Amino acid sequence: MRDEAPVYYNEKYDFWALTRYEDVAAAIRDHETFSSAKGVTLDQVKAKDSQPVGVKIIISLDPPEHERMRKLVNRVFTPRAVASLESMVQATIDRYVSQLDPSFDAVADFAALFPVEIITSMLGVPAQDRQQLRLWLDTSLEREPGSMSTTPEGMEAVMKSAAYYYELIQERRKKPQDDMISRLIEAEVVEDGEARRLDDIEITGFCTMLGGAGAETVTKLVGNAVVVFADNPDQWQKLLDDRSKIPAAFEELLRYEGPSQYQIRTTTRDITLHGTTIPEGDPVLLINGAASRDERFFPDPDRFDIDRERKVGYNLNFGYGIHSCLGAALARMEGRLALNTLLDLIPRYEIDRSGLKRVHMTNVCGWANVPVRAV
Numbered sequence: 001m002r003d004e005a006p007v008y009y010n011e012k013y014d015f016w017a018l019t020r021y022e023d024v025a026a027a028i029r030d031h032e033t034f035s036s037a038k039g040v041t042l043d044q045v046k047a048k049d050s051q052p053v054g055v056k057i058i059i060s061l062d063p064p065e066h067e068r069m070r071k072l073v074n075r076v077f078t079p080r081a082v083a084s085l086e087s088m089v090q091a092t093i094d095r096y097v098s099q100l101d102p103s104f105d106a107v108a109d110f111a112a113l114f115p116v117e118i119i120t121s122m123l124g125v126p127a128q129d130r131q132q133l134r135l136w137l138d139t140s141l142e143r144e145p146g147s148m149s150t151t152p153e154g155m156e157a158v159m160k161s162a163a164y165y166y167e168l169i170q171e172r173r174k175k176p177q178d179d180m181i182s183r184l185i186e187a188e189v190v191e192d193g194e195a196r197r198l199d200d201i202e203i204t205g206f207c208t209m210l211g212g213a214g215a216e217t218v219t220k221l222v223g224n225a226v227v228v229f230a231d232n233p234d235q236w237q238k239l240l241d242d243r244s245k246i247p248a249a250f251e252e253l254l255r256y257e258g259p260s261q262y263q264i265r266t267t268t269r270d271i272t273l274h275g276t277t278i279p280e281g282d283p284v285l286l287i288n289g290a291a292s293r294d295e296r297f298f299p300d301p302d303r304f305d306i307d308r309e310r311k312v313g314y315n316l317n318f319g320y321g322i323h324s325c326l327g328a329a330l331a332r333m334e335g336r337l338a339l340n341t342l343l344d345l346i347p348r349y350e351i352d353r354s355g356l357k358r359v360h361m362t363n364v365c366g367w368a369n370v371p372v373r374a375v
């Protein structure tokens with residue numbers, strides 16, 4: 001597609017796709033032409049048939065609403081604020097690692113479990129309910145082969161999770177605690193010169209979004225890491241020799257096999273690229289996964305190399321521009337601590353390839369099962 005159809009059109013599903021680094025980077029920055037307001041997955045865009053997404057969650061808002069909502073949670077996710085969470089994150093990781101046998105499933109027994117604990121505990125979800133939220137989330141993201149719609153079980157899971165958060169918000173309204181839900185209840189947004197509080201539906205939207213984005217992605221990144229390093233043992237050895245390379249390894253993992261491979265936008269005007277015009281109002285897949293392997297930007301892009309030179313704009317896989325990943329600092333910290341822990345736990349390991357199983361999910365790409373054995 002990058003070489004032969006840089007502005008690709010899919011007749012069957014009626015969407016466009018960009019795959020070259022320069023095109024994806026420019027489009028993802030240009031939120032005026034490439035709007036998020038009709039949804040950020042193709043099923044949302046199609047289902048709403050040109051209506052803006054009903055619930056106001058930051059990922060599917062355009063300015064000025066987007067800025068208002070993002071401001072409310074920005075402070076929690078700055079690198080400085082996130083640094084203060086390091087001991088909690090490490091303790092959470094250690095809690096799961098201490099239960100592992102020499103043979104374990106790097107996703108089902110580890111990577112799937114700890115990220116959701118971290119983000120939902122920040123929100124204020126009681127410990128006993130956190131894994132249930134993850135199971136509902138998994139079900140809601142799963143797709144049948146050939147279908148882009150949420151399954152009936154998925155719809156039910158969405159409702160259950162929304163109802164759960166709704167109830168929790170009522171409890172926090174009565175009895176605030178030191179958590180994000182209580183702070184969102186108190187937060188004010190200024191709209192048309194008037195300050196107002198968020199309603200229950202808006203806070204539920206925040207919780208669902210943060211709980212989802214904060215859990216699934218890190219899980220996929222860590223699962224992908226275990227497979228990618230098994231395929232590239234020389235790179236694992238580099239980390240064993242020098243742990244200061246872990247942050248660079250995280251960035252290269254994100255480029256090489258990012259958990260979020262594409263973002264959807266809807267054009268707000270006709271736009272011509274490489275001689276082809278995408279009409280106003282059409283969905284466009286910005287395939288950052290393909291852009292991250294574009295040989296026009298990355299020399300030898302299919303080589304996994306943690307020492308790769310990181311140019312400006314190196315990574316599109318945390319998004320770019322106004323919607324760039326809010327949780328990037330947290331994700332980087334979780335990834336760094338998880339890799340460091342795995343280096344101690346399985347300095348030498350093998351994966352059982354017959355047991356590898358991919359997820360079939362919207363939004364995220366990665367493994368459901370990665371059986372490993374320390375050797």
Ligand code: HEM
Pocket residue numbers: 036040058059060070119209210213214215217218221258259260263264316317318319320322323324325326327328330331
């Ligand atoms: C490796 C892990 C992660 C990856 C690969 C990732 C990827 C992304 C990407 C590509 C976007 C842009 C979406 C778009 O442009 O439409 C995004 C946005 C976002 N991410 Fe992450 N993410 C990760 C971890 C996290 C974590 C831990 C959180 C925790 C809170 C989080 C919260 C968000 C939120 C709230 C947005 C929407 C921001 C906005 O619309 O302004 N993400 N993420």
